[in-house]
Amino acid sequence: MTAQPQSEPVLIQLGARPEEAVQLVGPDTRASYPPDVLTRLHSDADVVVARYPQARSALLPLLHLVQAEDGCLTPAGIEFCSEVLELTGAEVTAVATFYSMYRREPTGTYRVGVCTNTLCAVMGGDAIMDTLREHLDIDHGETTADGTITLEHIECNAACDYAPVMMVNWEFFDNSTPSSARDLVDSLRSGAQVTPTRGAPLCTFRETERILAGFADDRPGALESSGSAGEASLAGLRYAHEHSMSAPQAVAGSPDGHPDLGAEAVAETVREKPAPAPSATVPPQPNTTETDPPTKGK
CATH class of the missing domain: 1.10.10 (Arc Repressor Mutant, subunit A)
Structure with a gap:
């Protein structure tokens, strides 16, 4: 028998990418609390x-x-x-280390995130990110020398109707542009009070984290309903109110909690119907006709 040639070993590198911050221990990290x-x-x-x-x-x-x-x-x-x-x-x-909301490196006073998911990207998110990287002279994940701004890509934050979206300490800045983004970070670095598109005036990253831990948000207007959603998000609700639309009323249920639809309705629901023929639902493949013979082995 002829000896089989030995294949070259395949080396797979496991773990984080070289540029990814994974260590919680660093030269300036706190090892214990006083x-x-x-x-x-x-x-x-x-x-x-x-x-x-x-x-x-x-x-x-x-x-x-x-x-x-x-x-x-x-x-x-x-x-x-x-x-x-x-x-x-x-x-x-x-x-x-599983959740991206927990930082592994020191964070600036303001964590500025630019959504670069598909919709925001094509609406200008990539251009905003490039502008801020050049303007602040930092890259994704880095913090300005004065400790004010940490710049990051962020994933979709469910505000696609306001794309492209930025978030500062998790507060929304809708319909952003490279120019408005540049003005925003300049205001933050100057110490000016900045108010997002929706919600209360910004607080620092550490103050935001305390709120996320479950403590009271004492910012003026933080609990006002007017800041909970923007006009585009409420368009469907507004249309329903204007046309007197409402959800159907619940049907009185049987003792087991299921609606009592009546025997005729149940019969209609469970009635057996013949399955459609495959040709009625599956279109022919491209460059073939329904009369083409099947390919051998498929």
């Missing part, structure tokens, strides 16, 4: 954990809490969450 900070964090954590029937369910808001303290996740924050919830550091880190 006693006064621990006392304050424990007080806040008690409030958060008490909201859940199982303590470990509070992990996500607690990660926001420690991120509010440090501006990103640190070994000190991971250790704190582990201790409070009686989880291992590996369990906490596995969750923390």
Whole structure:
């Protein structure tokens, strides 16, 4: 028998891309909290954990809490969450590194995100991102030297009717342009008060993280319903009101909770009907006709 030639081994590199920040340990990261900070964090954590029937369910808001303290996740924050919830550091880190909302590197006062998903990209999102990278002299994921702006690509945030969309600390800036984006970051860096398209005036990234941890949002107008959705999102509801449209009333149900539709309606629903012939639903393939013989082996 002839010996089979040996194939070259295929090497597969597992793990993160070289440019991806995955380490929570760095030269300036906090390894532990001083006693006064621990006392304050424990007080806040008690409030958060008490909201859940199982303590470990509070992990996500607690990660926001420690991120509010440090501006990103640190070994000190991971250790704190582990201790409070009686989880291992590996369990906490596995969750923390799964979600993109948890930062692994220091974050600026304002986290500026540009949506570059398909619709926003073709509407100008890519141009906005290129403009900001050049204007701020930083790349995706980097922070300006003054610590004010961290620039990032963001995934779709369900505001496609206002594309292209930017978000600053998770607040919407709709129908953005390269010019408006440049003016926005200049205002943020100058210390001016900026109000998003919808919602209350901006607060800092760390203040936003505390709100996401479940604490009160005390900004003026934060709880006003007028800031919950824009006109384009409410177009369907407005049309329904103008034409006196409403959802159908629920039908009184049987004791088991299912609507009592009546025997005739049930019979119509479950009536057996013959399946359509394949030729009636499956169109012929391109460059073939219904009379072409089938290809052997298919």
